[in-house]
Structure formats: structure tokens, C-alpha cells
Amino acid sequence: MSTSTAVQTYDAAVIGAGFGGVYGVHKFANELGLNVIGFEKADGPAGTWYWNRYPGALSDTESHLYRYSFDKELLNDGHWENTYLTQPEILAYFEDVVDRLDVRRHFRFGTEVTSSIYLEDEGLWELTAGGETYRARYVLNAVGLLSAVNMPDIPGAETFDGQILHTGAWPEGIDLSGKRVGVVGSGSTGTQVVTALAPEVTHLTHFVRTPQYSVPVGKRPVSEAERQEVKANYDQIWDQVKNSAVAFGFEEATTPAMSVSEEERQRVFQEAWDKGGGFRFMFGTFGDIATDLEANEAAASFIRGKISEIIEDPETARKLTPHDLYARRPLCDNGFYETFNRDNVEVVALKETPFKEITPDGVLTSDGQLHELDVLIFATGFDAVDGNYRRMEILGRGGEDINEHWQGQPTSYLGVATSNFPNWFMVLGPNGPFTNLPPSIETQVEWISELIKYADDNGIKAIEPKQSTVDEWTETCTEIAEATVFTKVDSWIFGANVPGKKPSVLFYLGGLGNYRSVLNDEATAGYPGFSLT
Ligand code: FAD
Ligand code: NA7
Numbered sequence: 044m045s046t047s048t049a050v051q052t053y054d055a056a057v058i059g060a061g062f063g064g065v066y067g068v069h070k071f072a073n074e075l076g077l078n079v080i081g082f083e084k085a086d087g088p089a090g091t092w093y094w095n096r097y098p099g100a101l102s103d104t105e106s107h108l109y110r111y112s113f114d115k116e117l118l119n120d121g122h123w124e125n126t127y128l129t130q131p132e133i134l135a136y137f138e139d140v141v142d143r144l145d146v147r148r149h150f151r152f153g154t155e156v157t158s159s160i161y162l163e164d165e166g167l168w169e170l171t172a173g174g175e176t177y178r179a180r181y182v183l184n185a186v187g188l189l190s191a192v193n194m195p196d197i198p199g200a201e202t203f204d205g206q207i208l209h210t211g212a213w214p215e216g217i218d219l220s221g222k223r224v225g226v227v228g229s230g231s232t233g234t235q236v237v238t239a240l241a242p243e244v245t246h247l248t249h250f251v252r253t254p255q256y257s258v259p260v261g262k263r264p265v266s267e268a269e270r271q272e273v274k275a276n277y278d279q280i281w282d283q284v285k286n287s288a289v290a291f292g293f294e295e296a297t298t299p300a301m302s303v304s305e306e307e308r309q310r311v312f313q314e315a316w317d318k319g320g321g322f323r324f325m326f327g328t329f330g331d332i333a334t335d336l337e338a339n340e341a342a343a344s345f346i347r348g349k350i351s352e353i354i355e356d357p358e359t360a361r362k363l364t365p366h367d368l369y370a371r372r373p374l375c376d377n378g379f380y381e382t383f384n385r386d387n388v389e390v391v392a393l394k395e396t397p398f399k400e401i402t403p404d405g406v407l408t409s410d411g412q413l414h415e416l417d418v419l420i421f422a423t424g425f426d427a428v429d430g431n432y433r434r435m436e437i438l439g440r441g442g443e444d445i446n447e448h449w450q451g452q453p454t455s456y457l458g459v460a461t462s463n464f465p466n467w468f469m470v471l472g473p474n475g476p477f478t479n480l481p482p483s484i485e486t487q488v489e490w491i492s493e494l495i496k497y498a499d500d501n502g503i504k505a506i507e508p509k510q511s512t513v514d515e516w517t518e519t520c521t522e523i524a525e526a527t528v529f530t531k532v533d534s535w536i537f538g539a540n541v542p543g544k545k546p547s548v549l550f551y552l553g554g555l556g557n558y559r560s561v562l563n564d565e566a567t568a569g570y571p572g573f574s575l576t
Contacts, residue, residue: 055495056170056179057081057149058156061090062484063185063470065137066111068146070492071183075499080179081150082172088150089137090187092130095232097210097420098219099239100130103231103260103321103375104479107273108292110136112281113485117143119274126319127262158436161465166504168467181495183488184432185470188480191430193423193541195227199400199407205417210236211425219244219418225406228422229255229363231372234379236422241382248414249383250406252393254365256346257374261319285486288554290478291322300329300338312345321373322479332369333527343369353380362392370528372536427535428473428549429453439464440507449473452547454517456508456572457562459487465505465576474520476558477536477550486555490562494570505576512572517548524548 054077057067064081065088072079085093102109106123117140123132141147154173159182162169167178192211200207208217210232220243226236227250234257241247273280284290300308315324324342331338347364354360363383382388396408405416429449437445440463448463455461458475460468468491476483498506524530529552533539539546551558565572
């Protein structure tokens with residue numbers, strides 16, 4: 044199908060080699076028979092898990108569900124030691140998968156795509172990657188929703204004599220033993236890195252701006268019998284996951300928190316606390332923690348009680364106790380609060396004593412205290428969802444820039460495509476599902492793949508959603524989001540964590556089961572939401 048001239052031309056270009064990109068290349072090349080090229084900035088596959096090599100990096104989806112479901116053999120050969128996967132395990136999984144699927148040869152690793160420009164007359168996209176030019180009929184952006192790092196701009200950073208690191212771009216072979224380390228950020232990543240590093244370093248200073256609610260992750264070894272049990276039941280397990288809301292492998296609760304007695308509420312919270320898992324605590328205990336303020340406060344207050352029980356020093360506990368809503372992506376940890384009972388760990392509450400500047404010797408806070416450091420780690424998260432799109436030049440029909448099109452508030456139809464950008468698809472684009480992500484990623488890649496096949500089978504040259512459909516989807520996502528507590532708190536879920544970024548609704552919070560029904564209806568009806576030219 045491809046022709047080779049001075050510019051290399053392909054049927055499809057895939058950007059990214061994480062869950063989305065690897066599966067995209069497999070579907071397009073091995074199943075649709077397209078001539079495919081993949082681009083990945085990193086020197087190897089795994090996406091998120093290539094970059095996030097920081098100590099303590101762990102999935103918060105259980106091991107048997109943080110993987111592809113589409114390949115029975117891959118599932119049966121799967122191995123996991125514990126209930127959650129460490130970063131090296133996921134990296135090894137991807138190294139194996141790209142060879143099993145024979146997709147490594149399609150990828151150009153160490154190659155960043157800097158622009159994608161639609162050539163309307165040719166009906167092709169022209170990509171610049173690693174300084175070379177390529178053309179392709181279809182583009183699949185699998186560039187990651189938590190991938191573009193957010194690095195705060197703190198005065199004096201360039202004067203620091205020590206080392207500055209970001210968890211999302213962690214170099215290999217860093218040894219922090221015997222060092223004085225500062226960790227900025229108290230999200231999922233910050234809690235993991237603090238917990239893992241505290242026993243290794245001489246002194247650890249945790250700079251906390253907004254304390255969060257965290258419950259135990261529940262990491263424990265898995266026996267061979269348990270693995271076999273999962274493997275024997277995988278069909279039912281995936282069926283349940285894909286028809287559930289958050290896709291984490293448990294049944295979401297429906298009972299309202301305040302409909303039971305105080306004693307029963309505490310029992311249910313305690314059971315979830317003992318079992319582990321942030322999503323289980325928020326969605327598996329009661330049905331209205333994410334939607335009802337009183338229910339939310341009941342869960343929040345249970346966790347606050349645990350923090351004051353676990354942390355021995357009341358002043359340290361105070362600094363780490365949240366008082367706002369329990370309304371961010373729910374955290375879980377592997378002994379975070381216990382870590383603050385160590386003598387070599389201290390907390391700086393940045394809302395009380397903000398950063399003044401970074402000096403050659405460490406970090407100076409507004410109270411005049413110099414926190415002397417050898418290494419300063421930023422666990423400050425990501426420019427989520429559209430961050431990587433804004434770091435490329437992307438011009439659609441009529442030369443329209445994606446950033447002008449989105450006006451800082453990215454939109455799409457179904458999280459997979461947007462109007463005026465024909466044959467240009469996204470994995471986990473704006474307003475895609477908010478879930479355990481591999482099953483959502485698979486759902487999207489499979490659906491896009493079918494749409495491309497439909498277009499090819501029907502002689503369709505250009506596919507793009509209608510603006511009216513994009514508007515309706517945005518409205519649907521906004522309505523659902525506004526019915527939850529999530530909109531009431533600033534976090535990356537709404538793009539409210541990066542200075543200068545306009546907050547907007549970035550997810551479909553209606554659940555994977557419902558999302559799959561919407562996709563199915565759209566395909567069965569012959570794609571009425573799309574212009575098929
Ligand atoms: P990614 O894995 O982010 O891959 C995108 C790739 O695109 C990257 O490798 C990037 O280098 C590449 N890329 C981007 N732009 C370009 C460009 N211009 N040119 C070339 N290449 C480019 N989700 C869960 O469901 N459960 C979890 O337990 C979980 N844990 C997480 C822990 C951490 C520390 C982080 C950061 C995220 C976690 N996530 C988790 C979310 C995670 O991002 C997704 O689960 C999943 O890995 C996303 O896969 P992806 O293929 O869409 O994107
Ligand atoms: P998050 O959840 O965005 O957390 C980032 C943390 O960094 C959070 O505590 C922020 O405080 C803090 N932060 C960000 N900027 C600053 C500045 N300038 N000064 C001080 N503190 C700052 O990112 P994670 O990497 O932990 O997790 C993201 C997702 O990736 C997670 O949900 C998993 O899915 C994996 P704030 O709350 O903004 O006050």
C-alpha cells in the first residue's frame with residue numbers, strides 16, 4: 044500500500060511506545076496489514092515505565108489487571124510476584140511483548156516527532172521526526188496522558204551545587220545512599236519515592252504543598268496457586284473489568300454511605316483499608332463518596348483518623364493531614380505515613396513556609412531556614428492529557444493549529460479524535476475514560492482500528508468527527524464531572540496543576556462499561572458522529 048519516494052510514505056504513523064502505541068502498531072501492522080512506522084522519543088518501549096524509574100515506582104492497579112487482555116497466550120504466560128507491579132517488572136513485560144508481537148522492527152526509538160502537518164490535497168499527514176520527513180495517511184497519537192513532565196520554576200535552581208531530578212525523567216543508575224535528599228510533591232509519585240528512599244538516605248526532607256488522603260496499597264506476595272486461579276478465570280475477570288466503571292477488578296459499591304449505621308460505615312472502611320487500594324477505598328466501599336459531600340467527609344475523616352493514629356509526632360501529623368475534599372485520583376501507598384516516624388525524615392509545610400529560593404547548598408524557605416541538600420527531587424507530576432500535544436506542532440485542515448483549535452481547553456469526540464483533524468487519532472485524548480488504563484487503551488485502539496478498516500473497506504479518504512458531536516461529547520463529560528466532587532478540587536484531572544494552564548474537563552467520568560456501550564452504538568450505527576469523506 045505504501046510508495047517510497049524521497050519522503051518515506053506509510054499507511055499509518057504511530058507516536059509513542061507505551062500500552063497505546065505498542066498495541067496500535069500491532070493492530071495496524073499485524074491485523075490490518077498496513078505499512079506502519081512507530082516513533083518513540085525514548086530509547087526503548089514501555090512509555091510511562093521507561094521514564095519513571097524512580098525508587099519505589101509501583102503500579103496501583105493490581106498486577107493481573109495492569110497488562111494487555113487481548114492475547115490469551117500472553118496472559119497465560121504472565122508472571123507477577125506481588126499484588127502490584129514494580130517499574131522493572133513492567134519494563135521487562137514490554138521488552139517481552141514487543142518481541143512476541145514482532146513490533147520492535149516498526150519502531151524508530153530515540154526519535155521525537157516534532158510536527159504533524161495535514162496535506163489536504165494529498166490526504167496525507169507529513170511528520171517531522173528526528174530531523175527526517177515522513178508521510179502517512181493515518182496518525183495515531185499514543186503520546187501518554189501522564190507523560191509531559193511538570194517542572195516548577197523556582198528561583199535559583201541553576202545555582203544549586205547538588206543534583207536536581209524529576210521522577211518522570213529518572214536517569215538510570217542513581218544511588219542516593221548516604222545523601223541528604225529533598226522531595227517536592229505529595230501525590231502518588233511523591234508518596235512512593237519518599238517511602239522507598241527514607242531507609243536509604245541520610246536525611247529526607249519532604250516538601251508538601253497540599254497534603255492528600257492516602258490508604259494502604261496492600262502489596263503482598265502472590266502464590267503460584269493464586270496466579271493459576273486468576274489465569275483459569277481470566278475470561279470472567281476481564282468481562283467484569285470491562286463492564287465496570289473504574290475497571291480495577293472489584294464491584295463498585297452502590298450503597299450510600301449515610302444509609303448505614305456509623306458502626307457499619309467504620310467496618311466497611313476498615314475492611315477496604317486492610318485489603319488495600321485507593322480506587323477500592325473510594326469506589327468499592329460506598330456508592331456516593333465521589334458524589335455526595337457527607338459521604339465524602341465520612342471517608343476523609345476515617346483516613347484523617349488513621350493519619351493521627353500512625354504518625355507519632357502530632358506536629359508532623361498535622362502537617363500531613365488534609366482538610367479539603369477527598370476528590371483527587373485516590374492515592375494508595377506502601378507505608379507512607381509510617382515513614383514519618385523515622386528520625387531521618389522531616390516535613391516542610393509549604394503553605395506555611397513557601398519556597399523562597401534554591402541556593403547552592405539547598406532550599407531556603409520563607410521562614411529563613413536553609414534546608415541543606417545534596418539532591419532535590421521533583422515529584423511534581425505532569426502537564427496531563429494535552430501536555431504532549433502542546434509540545435508538538437500539529438496543523439490540521441486549513442493549517443489550523445491544534446492549540447488554536449483547542450484554545451487551551453482540549454476537546455474531542457470519545458477521547459479519540461477531534462474535528463478538523465482528519466485521520467488523526469488519539470489514545471487517551473481529552474475526555475477519554477478515567478479508569479485503570481490498559482483496558483481503556485485497548486478499547487480505544489481496537490475501536491480506532493475498526494474505524495480505519497471500515498474506511499478502507501468503503502473507499503473513505505478522510506474521517507473526522509463533526510464539530511457538533513465534539514460539542515455534545517464535551518457537554519456530556521462536563522455534566523457528568525459536575526455531578527462529582529472531583530470538580531471542586533484543583534488537580535491534574537482538570538488541568539489545574541500547572542501554572543498558566545486553563546482548567547477544563549479532561550475525562551469522561553461515566554465509567555468504562557458505559558463508555559464501551561457508547562463506542563459500540565457509534566460503530567453499529569455506521570459512525571454518525573463522523574464526517575466520512
Ligand atoms: P505512555 O505510557 O505515557 O507512553 C507515551 C509515550 O509517547 C512515551 O514513551 C513518550 O516518550 C512518547 N512520546 C510522547 N510524545 C512523543 C513525541 N512527540 N515523539 C515521540 N514519542 C513521544 N495507570 C493505571 O491505570 N494504573 C497504574 O497503576 C498507573 N500507575 C502509574 C504510575 C506512574 C508513575 C505514572 C506516571 C502513570 C501511571 N499510570 C497508571 C498511568 C499510565 O500513564 C498509563 O497506565 C499508561 O501507561 C499510559 O500508556 P500510554 O501508551 O497511553 O502512554
Ligand atoms: P500529582 O498527583 O500531580 O502530584 C504532584 C505533587 O507535586 C502535588 O503534591 C503538588 O502539590 C506538588 N507540586 C506541584 N508543583 C509544585 C510546586 N511548584 N511547589 C510545590 N509542590 C508542587 O503527580 P504525581 O506524579 O504524584 O501523580 C500523577 C499521576 O501519575 C498519578 O495519579 C498516577 O496515576 C501516576 P499541589 O497538590 O499541586 O499543591
